[in-house]
Amino acid sequence: HEEPLIFELGRDGKCGVDFPDVKVGDTHLGGLRRKGKIGLPGLSEPEVVRHYVRLSRNNYSIDAGLYPLGSCTMKHNPRLNEKLARLPGFADLHPLAPQSAAQGALALMSELARWLTTMTGMPAVTMSPKAGAHGELCGILTIRAAIEAKGEKRTRVLIPESAHGTNPATAAFAGFTVDEVKATPEGRVDMDSLRSKIGPDVAAFMLTNPNTCGLFERDIVEIAKLIHEAGAYFYADGANFNAIAGRVKPGDLGVDAMHINLHKTFSTPHGGGGPGAGPVVLSERLRPFAPLPLLVLEKGGIRLIEDRDSAPEGYKPFGRMAAFHGQMGMFVRALSYMLSHGGNGIRQASEDAVLAANYVLASLKDVMSAPFEGPCMHEALFDDTWLHDTGVTTLDFAKAMIDEGYHPMTMYFPLVVHGAMLIEPTESESKESLDRFIAVLRGMAEEVKAGKTERFEGAPRLAPRRRLDETAASRKPVLKYQAAE
Amino acid sequence: HEEPLIFELGRDGKCGVDFPDVKVGDTHLGGLRRKGKIGLPGLSEPEVVRHYVRLSRNNYSIDAGLYPLGSCTMKHNPRLNEKLARLPGFADLHPLAPQSAAQGALALMSELARWLTTMTGMPAVTMSPKAGAHGELCGILTIRAAIEAKGEKRTRVLIPESAHGTNPATAAFAGFTVDEVKATPEGRVDMDSLRSKIGPDVAAFMLTNPNTCGLFERDIVEIAKLIHEAGAYFYADGANFNAIAGRVKPGDLGVDAMHINLHKTFSTPHGGGGPGAGPVVLSERLRPFAPLPLLVLEKGGIRLIEDRDSAPEGYKPFGRMAAFHGQMGMFVRALSYMLSHGGNGIRQASEDAVLAANYVLASLKDVMSAPFEGPCMHEALFDDTWLHDTGVTTLDFAKAMIDEGYHPMTMYFPLVVHGAMLIEPTESESKESLDRFIAVLRGMAEEVKAGKTERFEGAPRLAPRRRLDETAASRKPVLKYQAAE
Amino acid sequence: MRYLPLTADDRAAMLAKIGVKDVDALFRDVPKSAQAPREAFDLPDAKGEIEVERILSRFAARNVAASDVPFFCGAGAYKHHVPATVDHLIQRSEFLTSYTPYQPEISQGTLQALFEFQTQVAALTGMEVANASLYDGSTATAEAVLMAMRVTKRPKAILSGGLHKQYIETVETVANLHGVIKRAMASPGRAEDLLPLIDDQTACVVVQSPDVFGLIRDLKPLADAAHAKGALLVVVVTEVVSLGLITPPGEQGADIVVAEGQSLGNGLNFGGPYVGLFAVREKFIRQMPGRLAGQTVDADGRRGFVLTLSTREQHIRRDKATSNICTNSGLCALAFSIHLSLLGEEGFTKLAAINHSRAVELADKLNAIPGVSVITPAFFNEFTIKLPRSAAEVVEELAMKGVLAGVPASRLGYADDLLIVAATETNTDEDIAAFVKALEEVL
Amino acid sequence: MRYLPLTADDRAAMLAKIGVKDVDALFRDVPKSAQAPREAFDLPDAKGEIEVERILSRFAARNVAASDVPFFCGAGAYKHHVPATVDHLIQRSEFLTSYTPYQPEISQGTLQALFEFQTQVAALTGMEVANASLYDGSTATAEAVLMAMRVTKRPKAILSGGLHKQYIETVETVANLHGVIKRAMASPGRAEDLLPLIDDQTACVVVQSPDVFGLIRDLKPLADAAHAKGALLVVVVTEVVSLGLITPPGEQGADIVVAEGQSLGNGLNFGGPYVGLFAVREKFIRQMPGRLAGQTVDADGRRGFVLTLSTREQHIRRDKATSNICTNSGLCALAFSIHLSLLGEEGFTKLAAINHSRAVELADKLNAIPGVSVITPAFFNEFTIKLPRSAAEVVEELAMKGVLAGVPASRLGYADDLLIVAATETNTDEDIAAFVKALEEVL
Incomplete structure (x- = not known):
């Protein structure tokens, strides 16, 4: 089931709030009282709730999984x-x-x-x-x-x-x-x-x-x-x-x-x-x-x-x-956050973030290619050297991660590295979680190397949407809903 | 990805709360201080959050969809x-x-x-x-x-x-x-x-x-x-x-x-x-x-x-x-809830609930079989007469609704009706929502009648789980987690 | 009305499809004499959120919240700190607005959480199995007595005088219909000798520990005596946090352990909703009341969970059911389980230690006040003090000074000069000092 | 530490896999001189939830919340009632803890919501397109001026004296680097004549309506004059609720409309986070700052949404970008959009009508107090009164009486005897009576 737009759901005569009726004279408005309709859809409260709950379920989130976006520091958000x-x-x-x-x-x-x-x-x-x-x-x-x-x-x-x-x-x-x-x-x-x-x-x-x-x-x-x-x-x-x-x-x-x-x-x-x-x-x-x-x-x-x-x-x-x-x-x-961590916790968090990134780097550098030597800080950088001649691009690989239940890493940034993949696990991941992530990426990398590349072409397949046509979006931009004639 | 049990996730040395250390003497405890371990798993807060967020996503809910459970009155829950x-x-x-x-x-x-x-x-x-x-x-x-x-x-x-x-x-x-x-x-x-x-x-x-x-x-x-x-x-x-x-x-x-x-x-x-x-x-x-x-x-x-x-x-x-x-x-x-509705709103809600049930009844009684005449109140009852000789049971039909994104209706209750299906839409559903529900059920019913019954056998297929073996569960009950030896 | 999605046009179209003129036609089976017009109900019309919020806030403002003042009430309900995560998670739409998990394929979230809850409860109590919760501790105690009567096929239950008075009344109300209830006299600060009351007609002995006066009692001799006569020992715990520090009833010979789970994950809520815990020896599982989540596999062989042994229950067995219970306390059980997951072994035992330590400190300070004596020799986070005059009056006077000092024993029908006092991790040094100072002033 | 999942054993195992002795080895690229030990930071150690909650609650308790008292402050931030549903929904994990939707396949929730938001903003303002939000109204105004300079390739911006003083300063701070800012004198209660200032070097005229003193001004003549000279009209709205009752800027000839969206869905928050709205004529979309969600199809032909026209943005264009903006105000935009979805056409226009009606009632009552006069002839929910003495002093005295009476104009650098007063749907009859009575008493 596809969730429609609120404009497709709503209709005149419905309202998700209750106010008393009130009469307004025009005298204080400087003659500038609105004449036409605004064009907002009417929805009852249950319809609004369901709309947004359903929409939300099409989103990935840190609460639901590891979010290895390099340079974005997607760590735990305490309630x-x-x-x-x-x-x-x-x-x-x-x-x-x-x-x-x-x-x-x-x-x-x-x-x-x-x-x-x-x-x-x-x-x-x-x-x-x-x-x-x-x-x-x-x-x-x-x-x-x-x-x-x-x-x-x-x-x-x-x-x-x-x-x-x-x-x-x-x-x-x-x-x-x-x-x-x-x-x-x-x-x-x-x-x-x-x-x-x-x-x-x-x-x-x-x-x-x-x-x-x-x-x-x-x-x-x-x-x-x-x-x-x-x-x-x-x-x-x-x-x-x-x-x-x-x-x-x-x-x-x-x-x-x-x-x-x-x-x-x-x-x-x-x-x-x-x-x-x-x-x-x-x-x-x-x-x-x-x-x-x-x-x-x-x-x-x-x-x-x-x-x-x-x-x-x-x-x-x-x-x-x-x-x-x-x-x-x-x-x-x-x-x-600061009071909760204290000076000691903030220090530990930084160390754990760096440790986690180095652990990922150390665990994957034999199957993927790391452009630079030495320990990394809180994010691990790979390039696409290891993908040469496989027919699989950084984009394909990253999108295929979606089918494994993961958010992709940051891709093609920094620009100084070809086909960059920047992984920032943060300090919020347990070792079990990192191990699972590493195992999945290793498995994928080994598939690529074994020539089993079908699943990478056009991935993801299991997400709420397949790849979206960004070129079409920008060529003739549709930036708001317009009712069919 | 299957979400493990907290006992499989947790480990000694982790804790999702922070308390100061405190020393306890035994003198006030009447000599009954606990000796052994309790056996609770240790998890950090991020792990707990993710566990329950992931678990929750395996649940159906009124916030996410129509919940036509007869006799259960699954109506909107205002925040x-x-x-x-x-x-x-x-x-x-x-x-x-x-x-x-x-x-x-x-x-x-x-x-x-x-x-x-x-x-x-x-x-x-x-x-x-x-x-x-x-x-x-x-x-x-x-x-x-x-x-x-x-x-x-x-x-x-x-x-x-x-x-x-x-x-x-x-x-x-x-x-x-x-x-x-x-x-x-x-x-x-x-x-x-x-x-x-x-x-x-x-x-x-x-x-x-x-x-x-x-x-x-x-x-x-x-x-x-x-x-x-x-x-x-x-x-x-x-x-x-x-x-x-x-x-x-x-x-x-x-x-x-x-x-x-x-x-x-x-x-x-x-x-x-x-x-x-x-x-x-x-x-x-x-x-x-x-x-x-x-x-x-x-x-x-x-x-x-x-x-x-x-x-x-x-x-x-x-x-x-x-x-x-x-x-x-x-x-x-x-x-x-009462103050929000007022006497007028409560009356309207009851009328809408009855109206919705009758609308469902009127819209489906030509393809499914209604055992009783006359208007119903707030729930519409069907029996399985219409399923005779189709090889599809009430259970199959109801479980196939899951694959359509709906929670099943109440089944096999009341007992006085054979293969009962009791549908209570409540007043919380919009007409669009009811129409979509009716269209889906009609479509399914027509498939059954046309002999296209494969999808009903063993449904659901698209849920977090397929049908569960309830007999095995009750024959040798496993009511708590036990670590593998 | 903001909650009702149908418009006048919708209603007209739906009536047309049904083939009736108006909605009244749908109510035609209701006798004329019972068709009440809108005016027959003396109720106001619908109100917006702003107004409803104002009205209910006014009610709330007339209460003294536990967090507003130095606070020491217990006697079956305890103020603990619940991590913010708990309330966030239980408000997830998928937990909050789902029904009883009768359709396991789309209810694994609730079912797995209940299975985990059962495991936690069994571990805490030291028992072999637990159910997926009952309404609260008091009704769970009544169910335990009935279950003991079913299991032993004997009519008599012996209730300790240390069992919370309102629990006793709850048990008597239903169990009196099925057997004979013997209630021992309360003996504040002492564990009464229940052994002489046990005979071969005794289905169970019910004892609370810590008891309503805070006393921790040794259950082992009682268990042995009960078992020697073929009776069961039912142990009641109204403060589950105590299980982080005290030897669990299961290790002391209990056959059934019931508890009030409010302390973990749940607010005080003026008494409800709470969550009843119910744990038993494995051999009794088919005699248990309430829902059970059990592990199984699905058609693809994957692990999954279902409600099981429902042949015990009313919707299958009807008048032969083990209990008439239908609803449990699912969301409260979830809150309990999330809180306990956050705590884990380390956090839970620390929490218990802090509670005990606060109570010991408070007891020492109160005991030092002339005319005041702590009468509970062994306690967890709650104890009873003897005052030189009416505890109820003292409590009212201290309330005027902005301290809620505890529950006067007379509120539960016990002696007038006893005050039941609890301290938890939420009490600061300042709270304790304020209590001591205020009490010194009024005495 | 409750937020950190790694145990000492985990860390040891991970270090072993990496092949280093300790974590210090991972920091070996940091110069020794910059390796600060724990003691080098004068910071306390980790605290539990209870303690953190206590500390922050003490800070909060030292503020007077708008809901604590009869409350009439506005001047760019307004107290409105936000339905409980809004806060519930924006706290869904999937909205709260997701990143910018760069991966559209798993971000359709956010993207569709932003697309809906853009549509709503365009409808409210009467414009053709809107972006997915900016930081707030003031920074959006600065972006509008810069955009007008880009579009017209002209250096001069004329700011109305009725534009909120802090908006003027925000605009000047960045736009001064790119052009010349002419600021008209404030003329409280009057719409100054800006026409003579417009010349062929003018990129835009920026005017706020209702202005900072509450005045609704007719924008049409200004639009015509600006357009005649090839300049753009930028209209600023700090109270979006006014758009439910007043002719939208888009119908009066505006080329760019910016607004502060806090009034819908968002709390006062002492000034932030808020949400800036930004709407333009379609021909300008490739000159717009900020994110845009656009409709497209996926590989299966299904409708979907993506961030689009990102070639305008810094992560692609770097120093050639239309703006340096990266973050927007996504969650606040979502709250805005949910609130507006709940309101719909009927609710939003009613809300506006109630606001106006409350303000008219208050204005009439204040105007009747001897020595007090309302100087704003046309207003929505906010107006300015002239007092016989310092408004700042009067506000302090009324605060002592438990009434927050508005914003003294002097706080924004205007005359000392003016008080800017706002009324909304949250004000009761009792609030208004309390204000009138207290003001009478202090004058």
């Missing part, structure tokens, strides 16, 4: 966090309620800030960015403001070719030109390339560390030195913080700014694509330029500074990332 | 009711908290009692029974107490052969002998049979009305008169109250006692088999014998009477059905 985020004191608190009526919320933000600065070894954090990419933008704009405050003109941002797409997009969005730094055959920043590109017009170097090949940048201290000597800033993409949280302080590596994806490292649920939250930790020299709002501890309580004029001495906020004060709902969840 | 039952003032209230600290709970019970007595036209209700069958027992024990109070000796309870199994079981459990009353070819109580059985040794007549054939007992007034003239009591099984709530008051029919399944008519969720709740409404002459506890309105509040000695003048509670005061969690849900 305690969901429960606490729903306490009326948080969920039902207005962002412009008098600050005297929101002291608990401000205190919670301060406490979360303390955890973030302590874990990163950075002196400051700005909380308002609403997602990782938004945090990147915030970080780059902070850097931009610092440069402008010095009266400098720096137009280029250096980014390794293995970076997430958000890095170059962010730099461009912030008005910089992007210059790519090459990777070494070992999957790390090519120091020669970096040296050749660095210069007085460089505003920043953006680096993910551990990088998207799943490797720690060994030369990180040297890199930071180079950047700083050139008068540029070191931006770290915190997407892979889960590999090192509780073991390594980015501040010790010379980082000037780093966003933290609360929805990755600190487990706020991905929700099918958001909401996220991306607070940005800042070095001392960037701290004065952090955007509004600012949190200031005063005697008698905490004050939220919402406009430039009220900023403390020495602070020159570069602007505002969004209305209000950030993703409070996510802050509650993240703090609940 | 508002779940939310309200979880208010700390209800969910976190101790049954033996001082009554001064529980006045809201007692007031809620009184309000629910008012709705139940108003809807049934009965003067009193006792709230503590924990399920329908428990309510039946309560009703029969009340009758027994009334008989004893009169100094009479009555040993027989009359029950129609179409009755739910709980009726004879309850009567026997309460120490009575059971005597079956025949059904007419029209599926109703055979008045001649009843007349022939009634007598001075009859304690009660237990009748479900609408009856389990889905028919209203037309002679109900006459039946009540006969019973009362014999000095016996009229017990009504309220399992089918959903057909008449808001339209018919059982009190007007001469009923002396009737349990009400809050988990049917008033939509408290079935939860895979409970908990239910079965308050019993009572006539004036049974009221004095209702069991403990009693609710009494006094000035300044409501008092819960928990022992016989405190009972008001004229009350002689026959005993106690259970510790504490009944299924409070279910009371909240039921009252939420």
Whole structure:
């Protein structure tokens, strides 16, 4: 049975809520009362429930299975966090309620800030960015403001070719030109390339560390030195913080700014694509330029500074990332996660995440091909060398995993590796679960090598849908339902 | 992928909760400290979540599809009711908290009692029974107490052969002998049979009305008169109250006692088999014998009477059905349902339930065989006459519905009809949903008639399991997990 | 009305298909005299969510929730912390809104969970088999007595005076119809000598441990004495968490163990819904009441689970059934089982240890108050104190000070100066201090 | 630690398979100087659920929830009743714990829901297409300005003074890098004349309606003037419920409509997470930021949905992308869509009517208080009153009396004597009476 669209299910005369009738005059509406119908379908509550329950059953989820999406950190989402985020004191608190009526919320933000600065070894954090990419933008704009405050003109941002797409997009969005730094055959920043590109017009170097090949940048201290000597800033993409949280302080590596994806490292649920939250930790020299709002501890309580004029001495906020004060709902969840783990648990989680990835790597590298040597961090990278001449592509292999009950790994990223398959098991998987996953992938790989490739062509076959025609979708986009004539 | 048992998943050294360590001396335990291990498996929280999420996906549910189980009233379960039952003032209230600290709970019970007595036209209700069958027992024990109070000796309870199994079981459990009353070819109580059985040794007549054939007992007034003239009591099984709530008051029919399944008519969720709740409404002459506890309105509040000695003048509670005061969690849900519907909505719901059943009956009676004439009430009964010589049984047909995405109807009940199929769509289904269901059943029926019977043999094929060997299960029962040697 | 999907047009079309003029025609078998118009019901019209929520919230606000105050009530219902995961999982549509698993092919979720529950209950109690739950501890106790009478074909049951008063009444209410109930006098703080009451007409001895006053009693001598006379020992546990620390009844010779399972996975709920546990020796399984999930295979040979031995049950056996029970406490049993799965061996035993430790600490502090004495020599997380005056009055006075101090024994018909006090993992040091201070103040 | 499934034995076995001695060996690429021991982090150790719940509950208890008091704050975030069904459904594991639907074969639940969401947003705004959501209304406004600059290849954006101050700042922060932002002065209670500011360098005019002071303004003349100069009209809606009663921007000539969707399905959450709506004329779809769900077919020809036009996006186009956005506000969009599905045409328009009616009633009563005047001539559920003294002080005094009376305009940098007041379906007659009485008392 195929679940129709709500527009196909609904009909006039039904409604899933009950309100008293009310008459409205036109006098207060400035003559702009809506005339026509909106076109919303009418459904009773039971129909709505069934529709969404049925839809949900077509989704894969971390609650139902291992979700090895490299670079996405699909870890366990504790329900305690969901429960606490729903306490009326948080969920039902207005962002412009008098600050005297929101002291608990401000205190919670301060406490979360303390955890973030302590874990990163950075002196400051700005909380308002609403997602990782938004945090990147915030970080780059902070850097931009610092440069402008010095009266400098720096137009280029250096980014390794293995970076997430958000890095170059962010730099461009912030008005910089992007210059790519090459990777070494070992999957790390090519120091020669970096040296050749660095210069007085460089505003920043953006680096993910551990990088998207799943490797720690060994030369990180040297890199930071180079950047700083050139008068540029070191931006770290915190997407892979889960590999090192509780073991390594980015501040010790010379980082000037780093966003933290609360929805990755600190487990706020991905929700099918958001909401996220991306607070940005800042070095001392960037701290004065952090955007509004600012949190200031005063005697008698905490004050939220919402406009430039009220900023403390020495602070020159570069602007505002969004209305209000950030993703409070996510802050509650993240703090609940942190308190639950404690410093020891966060360290253990990072170690387990790295251990799990290396275990997968060690268990599969004889049947699949790993492009780089040495231990990986929290994700294991394979390429498609081992698929050459089999007729099976990375895509085929990954889609066939669906028929085995697994979500595919990240494919074709990072771009520096051919036919990349990036596996991030996270610390949430038991050894039994990892062993089963490894056994399934080994079995599949051995089938490919034995030439039994039929099942890979056009996989998946057992999912709610077979492969979807993405070309048709984009050639003539259908972006909303339209009733048949 | 087959989901293992938790005992197969778990292992020593894992735990899904965190507690501080604590040392316990033996001195306060009377020397009875546990020595050996219990044998519980250790699992982390993510493993527990995944286990139960995966298990759940093997279940059918009303949220996911039409659930036409006759006599079970699988209607929509509003989430508002779940939310309200979880208010700390209800969910976190101790049954033996001082009554001064529980006045809201007692007031809620009184309000629910008012709705139940108003809807049934009965003067009193006792709230503590924990399920329908428990309510039946309560009703029969009340009758027994009334008989004893009169100094009479009555040993027989009359029950129609179409009755739910709980009726004879309850009567026997309460120490009575059971005597079956025949059904007419029209599926109703055979008045001649009843007349022939009634007598001075009859304690009660237990009748479900609408009856389990889905028919209203037309002679109900006459039946009540006969019973009362014999000095016996009229017990009504309220399992089918959903057909008449808001339209018919059982009190007007001469009923002396009737349990009400809050988990049917008033939509408290079935939860895979409970908990239910079965308050019993009572006539004036049974009221004095209702069991403990009693609710009494006094000035300044409501008092819960928990022992016989405190009972008001004229009350002689026959005993106690259970510790504490009944299924409070279910009371909240039921009252939420009642307030949401209102008197008008409850009436409309009953009418829609009856309408839906008749619509199914009218739409299928040409391809399936209906044993009885005339409009049905809230469930439509078919027999297997139409399956004769097809090689397909009621069981086959019902199990094949699973492959079409439906839960089977109730089968082989009531016993008075051969190969019975009892369909109760409830008022929660839209016309589109009913039409689709009817079309599927018609299609199946036509296939059977056309001799295309392969898919029915051994159905279902598309469910999480094929038919299970129930004989093997009961021949050598395996009722718990035992680790392989 | 938001819950009703049919529109006026739908209704008209359906009536047309049925071939009747209006819905009244479908009710034509109802005698005229019983056709009540809308006005005959003094009930308000439908309300929206906002209004319903307001009304019920007002009821809730008039109660003192256990989490609102330092809280020490027990006597058969205990405040424990239930992990958030439990409530999330039991609210999955597939668990919450499914029926009794009569169609096993599409009910394996519930059936496997019940099978796991049975295994857990058997392990906790130290018994060989358990059923898939009964309504609650008190009704389970009544069923146990009836079962003992069936098994032994004897008429007499002896109930310990330490059995929760409302359990005693529940047992008497039904078992009186089938036999003779002898109830021993309550002896708070002491295990009464039940041996002299056992004779060759005795079907069972029913004893609670920890008893209603919190006393842990040694069951072995009782089991031996009962067995010597051919009687069964029924052991009742109202606080299952105690089984994490105390020798299980099964190891002390119990033949039937019943328990109230509320402590795990389930809220206080003002007394219900709760979940009754029922475990027996294997030889009695065909005499057990209630549902049983059993393991089997499907047509493809794959392991699966079904409701089994249903020939004991009312829907098959009718008046010959072992019990009239139809509904069980499925969702509460699921909550129990999920909570216990989260706890596991380590968590469950730690939980028990913390409970005991909190209670010992509280008992020591209360005992130090002049005029107060703890009368329970051996206890788990609950004990009884003797006060210099009416415990009911003291409880009311402490409630005014924002402390719910326990259950006055008089509420259950026992002596006026006894207070039954429980402490659990949810009690903080501050809670205990507040209780001690408030009690000192009122005495 | 309850969330970590590996045991010490597991870790040892895994390390052995990897062929290293300990986990430190896996971190060997980290410079020694950056290897921080556990003690280097001033953080407490792991805590159990009970303790975490206590700590966070204490934070929560120090806030005044909107439901605790008569409540009238708005100015970009509104208290509405969200049906219980919404929160239940979005917590389904399959929605809550899934990733962005990059693998459409096993993400049809999310994708179809987003497609439905897009259709709803287009219908509400009166536009041709909508995306699958952005972070919130303010960032969506900034994206709209950037998009207008891309589409028109012009540098200038004109912002109405009635645009929420924090939206203005958000727009300026990013759009200043790409062009020139002209901000008109705020004119509370009046629609300022923006026409003279529009020239042939103007990419867009951005106007909010109802504006931050609650004013509904006629957009048609502005649209005509903008279009005459080749500029786009961007309309911002911070209260989507207004679209149930007011002529949608799409019918008044808007080219881009952005809105804050919090009012439907989402709580106040102290400002986030919210959900930004973004709707445009069809011709602009390839210039849109954010995700789009599109309809297509699978290999068997069955209808299905995919993320489409991703060549606009950063993970494909990198520095040439239309925006750097990666995450959207998927779960909030789902909540929005479920709430709107429950409402439907009838419920949504009724909801809007009730909101308006409550606000009219409140406005009339406040206007009758001596010294108080309503300065917003046309409004939906929010309006501004002029007070005889500092609104911020009045708000603090009313808060002491248990009424949260609205947002002082000074909080957003406007005049000191103005108070922005909102009323919704959640306000009772008693709430309104309490507000009026308290205000009379403090004035």
